[in-house]
Amino acid sequence: ANRFAKDIPGPKSYPLIGCAHLFVGSEEYTFKVVCELFRKYTHMFRLTLGPKTIVCLSDPELIQQALTTGACQNKAFFYRFLEMDYGLVSARYGDWKQYRKMLNPAFNQRILVSFISIFSRCSDTMVARMGLEEQHGRPFDALYYTAQCTLEMVCASSLKSDITNDPHANLVCHGLEKIAAIMSSRVFNMLLYSDLFFAMTHRYREMQRERVQVKAVVDPILFKRRDEIHQARTESVVENQNEETYRKPMVFLDQLLNMQRNGQELAMEEIENHLYTIIGAGSETTANQVGYIIWLLAMHPEVQDRVYKEIQSVYGADLHNISYEALSTQTYLEQVIKESMRLFPVAPLIGRETIEPMTLGNMVIPAGVTILINILNLHRRKDLWGDRAHLFDPDRFDPSTYEARKGHPYSYIPFGGGPRNCIGYRYGMLAMKVMVTKVVSAYQLSTPLTLDNPLRLSFAVTLKLGVGHLINIKRR
Ligand code: HEM
Numbered sequence: 001a002n003r004f005a006k007d008i009p010g011p012k013s014y015p016l017i018g019c020a021h022l023f024v025g026s027e028e029y030t031f032k033v034v035c036e037l038f039r040k041y042t043h044m045f046r047l048t049l050g051p052k053t054i055v056c057l058s059d060p061e062l063i064q065q066a067l068t069t070g071a072c073q074n075k076a077f078f079y080r081f082l083e084m085d086y087g088l089v090s091a092r093y094g095d096w097k098q099y100r101k102m103l104n105p106a107f108n109q110r111i112l113v114s115f116i117s118i119f120s121r122c123s124d125t126m127v128a129r130m131g132l133e134e135q136h137g138r139p140f141d142a143l144y145y146t147a148q149c150t151l152e153m154v155c156a157s158s159l160k161s162d163i164t165n166d167p168h169a170n171l172v173c174h175g176l177e178k179i180a181a182i183m184s185s186r187v188f189n190m191l192l193y194s195d196l197f198f199a200m201t202h203r204y205r206e207m208q209r210e211r212v213q214v215k216a217v218v219d220p221i222l223f224k225r226r227d228e229i230h231q232a233r234t235e236s237v238v239e240n241q242n243e244e245t246y247r248k249p250m251v252f253l254d255q256l257l258n259m260q261r262n263g264q265e266l267a268m269e270e271i272e273n274h275l276y277t278i279i280g281a282g283s284e285t286t287a288n289q290v291g292y293i294i295w296l297l298a299m300h301p302e303v304q305d306r307v308y309k310e311i312q313s314v315y316g317a318d319l320h321n322i323s324y325e326a327l328s329t330q331t332y333l334e335q336v337i338k339e340s341m342r343l344f345p346v347a348p349l350i351g352r353e354t355i356e357p358m359t360l361g362n363m364v365i366p367a368g369v370t371i372l373i374n375i376l377n378l379h380r381r382k383d384l385w386g387d388r389a390h391l392f393d394p395d396r397f398d399p400s401t402y403e404a405r406k407g408h409p410y411s412y413i414p415f416g417g418g419p420r421n422c423i424g425y426r427y428g429m430l431a432m433k434v435m436v437t438k439v440v441s442a443y444q445l446s447t448p449l450t451l452d453n454p455l456r457l458s459f460a461v462t463l464k465l466g467v468g469h470l471i472n473i474k475r476r
Pocket residue numbers: 088089090100277278281282283285286289345346347350351413414415416417419420421422423424425427428429
């Protein structure tokens with residue numbers, strides 16, 4: 001079945017192990033090797049890792065074909081390592097279609113706009129917490145603060161639960177990060193593809209420990225809300241049949257608890273999978289992306305000044321009136337966010353699996369083949385982004401010139417593409433805008449780092465920065 005792969009170029013492959021010998025080393029090292037391969041083969045290349053044949057795509061046209069073709073909408077084998085089989089991110093295509101349709105309403109415009117006050121409140125808390133760092137005067141990792149903030153946002157918006165003062169919230173942040181790192185360490189290590197083998201490692205035991213910590217915080221919220229909904233249902237059966245109540249948009253957890261399939265509620269395991277998927281996908285990504293944005297602003301004072309001036313012109317001295325309309329006028333901030341997502345896309349590697357044979361370029365790819373896309377590499381290609389592709393330049397996204405210069409639509413995909421793109425991208429954009437606005441209006445940012453430093457990037461579901469998102473702050 002893998003004979004097709006002989007026609008695709010790629011690094012030397014040995015019997016049984018394939019190219020596994022290339023990926024022996026730390027997480028940073030393996031990610032570096034992956035990125036170098038993507039740079040070397042500009043179109044498409046093949047990797048074999050033990051039993052797996054992986055077709056890697058660098059070309060935006062091929063990427064578009066893979067992400068938009070129905071035959072390629074299963075997720076790659078490594079999403080299984082997340083152990084969230086029913087969640088949107090990893091679910092099999094057939095199940096996913098049903099879930100996505102049921103969950104889409106929880107991300108509609110009306111609901112998102114209603115979250116802005118939550119984003120605002122959580123960001124204020126983050127800014128206040130950061131204040132302590134100013135007194136210490138040392139550079140600190142902004143991610144520590146953004147992670148706590150986005151977790152609070154997701155809990156407040158999707159679970160209707162305030163965890164601001166929960167002393168265990170930090171354990172959840174740490175737990176989610178650790179679980180993602182351990183899961184990712186299996187992707188290029190074929191010895192850990194077998195669940196049986198993995199279960200014998202210390203990483204597995206560590207992952208289980210972290211899971212227990214996370215569940216200890218989230219499960220009580222879930223069970224409490226489930227009981228409340230059941231209670232409300234028995235008390236107002238008549239009211240529930242009322243058309244108006246039925247149509248009212250519901251937050252994510254309520255949507256889940258009210259979902260029906262063939263007249264039955266979802267199983268508790270499904271609900272838990274969806275919930276943990278949203279918490280993970282919603283908080284880790286946004287936290288890391290904002291970590292990159294404020295670190296890049298700290299590195300580029302002239303850009304930071306422009307963002308600050310825009311904030312002043314939109315809000316004056318009163319940052320309490322953050323609204324959807326006001327956020328929409330912060331167009332320079334939007335350029336900054338887009339450029340940060342180009343240079344440091346927090347979901348750098350995504351994968352699919354062919355469900356049936358499909359044509360990719362001039363090849364026919366059989367069913368069951370893994371497709372790997374490296375968004376980080378795509379976003380930094382000189383042929384797509386110019387010779388200065390490695391530099392931070394928000395003017396690239398200036399709306400007055402962008403349309404004219406815009407290249408292939410799939411040369412920029414920070415939120416993925418096709419039917420399985422990010423369900424939370426508008427949520428994420430709004431949350432990021434509010435967070436950055438609050439931080440920049442309170443503090444002047446600087447950093448001891450430059451983009452020329454060895455940044456030690458690695459893949460842990462999200463794109464990790466080994467040196468940390470180090471910043472110094474000074475109150476304005
Ligand atoms: C900066 C913020 C974010 C970035 C860069 C981002 C990026 C992505 C990307 C690239 C994918 C596609 C993954 C794939 O193809 O395998 C994705 C999927 C997803 N994201 Fe996001 N995301 C962000 C924020 C969020 C937020 C805030 C939520 C929820 C509140 C969310 C929930 C999801 C879910 C559920 C999926 C799976 C969708 C599906 O398969 O139907 N994301 N995200």
